[in-house]
Amino acid sequence: MMFVRDVQKTSMQHETDPRRIRRRKRGRSLYVLMALILAVATMVTLSMTVFFNIKTIRVTGNAEDYPVDDIVDATQIEIGDNMVRLKVDEAEKKALSTLIHVESVQIKREFPDTLEIHVEKCTPAYNVVYQYGTLIVSEHGRILENSMNPQEGLVKIVGYEPEETTPGYTIRSIEERSDKIFNAFRELIYQGGLGVPIVSVDMSDPNDIMVNFGNRITFDMGNWSEINYKISFAEQIIASQPADKQGYLVMVGSNQCSFRNKADYEETQKKLQGLYQEPAKEAKKPDTTETTPPDDEILDFTPENPPVDENFPADDFETPEEVPEIEMTAPSIQIPEEYLDDENDGIAMDDYDDD
Template structure:
């Protein structure tokens, strides 16, 4: 009986030793894995994945060398440690005509810099002339006259005037008005937007049609309404359009100006017609 008890005790002791060995082995394997990963990470940040090639793609006005210099990347820099956001911001700040810059890492040793050019989109008037602005609001240049084919904005009151800076108004509401016009498909036929009084906005379709749209509420709706009404007008005449209520436009035809003063001066004659137009489908 005593011998059976001793055998049972030995078995329990052996079982405990085996469990300890398994725990120790698991800890050992874990430590080895952590060590291997740490060494691999350290090597990848120093000896491995160093940049050997910088590739520039995209339709840009700049040479590859100019983009390299603006990026600040040097051959031999570590690809793992490269901050793509900082590189992108560096290129954007130094290359005036770059609208978007994307930086991609191609392991083991290549960086690709994708540059998308600015596209002149609008002329914004200021006291000294006009600012030529890109689609994303980057000021590209100052001019004394507006550029042909670009939508003109007056009364915007830009806060910054230097090329390379981002366009913003000293009046917050005018930023929203500007963005609404630029992004609206029905503004494609406009040539000028006057937001000097943001509660009495005036837009022009060439020199033939002036449209007083009022405040900035429902700009998109009002432009759709005008797009429906204008084709009904005589295209050889000039008109002043004005909103009447919520779904009507009043069209006033202006008579040609008198070139010689009559004996009894009177106000120029005009013919007014009111076009009632239901809201077009969105």
């Protein structure tokens, strides 16, 4: 008995159709892409929920004023929080607003489950004296305390009018110019390297800033242009003088200073102030033999660095122009003859009433 098998004809062209092959490849690519997206989404979800949760919080740095628990609490970060979802910048700002005596806070993730909080304490550096007391300010400008009493051993700043006086905030003045002057001195002092330490800065008059070096030499540096150069210049001059020399150093031009004995300078200033305080109607011509100061000691010095200060360019300080002389001629006046007295050749007074 014979079996007959039906034979189905197929087209070889159908299996090798280029269009069909392209569609098949596109379908495979789509499946692979969807699988990748699903895998990434799964990993992200797991990393933000199951994986990378905080198990250890480590505090480093030198903020001995605060217990470790207080520092961690200030960041509002807790064990179990997810490290991926953690907003580091916000946590650092929260800590700084709470920890007044901390200068900086840095939070670092150490995957898979450790967080490091690094803190640096503030170093008191300035007594900023103002109308209502004294602000204790750190070397980076952070207000640490608003007190009636200055702290010993800090640089005294006079003539700075603060706009912000709240502890924990960065100090700022009501005048932008005062901020520029103060910040320039802060950077100089923070960088260090000053041969004679700066004890105080009086910026009450921006055009006549007084800087006290080591409580023995007061430097009258003039206006607030080229602060870095002027302070460096004064330091070089003071270093070349005897260690016990006291007095006043006054900037003369760009490479000279006039040195005055302390007693002579202060006596002259008292006499000059007395003259200015006298009423104009009672002012007397000063005796030049008494008020003229003795000859200054001119210290001619060639600076090591040229007077260049990018923060305070010379163009910011205008020099008043000379006022041109104007010749004025009074107009001639013709008086009518009827008002003239022939004998006196003047105005006849009889023509006027006694009133």
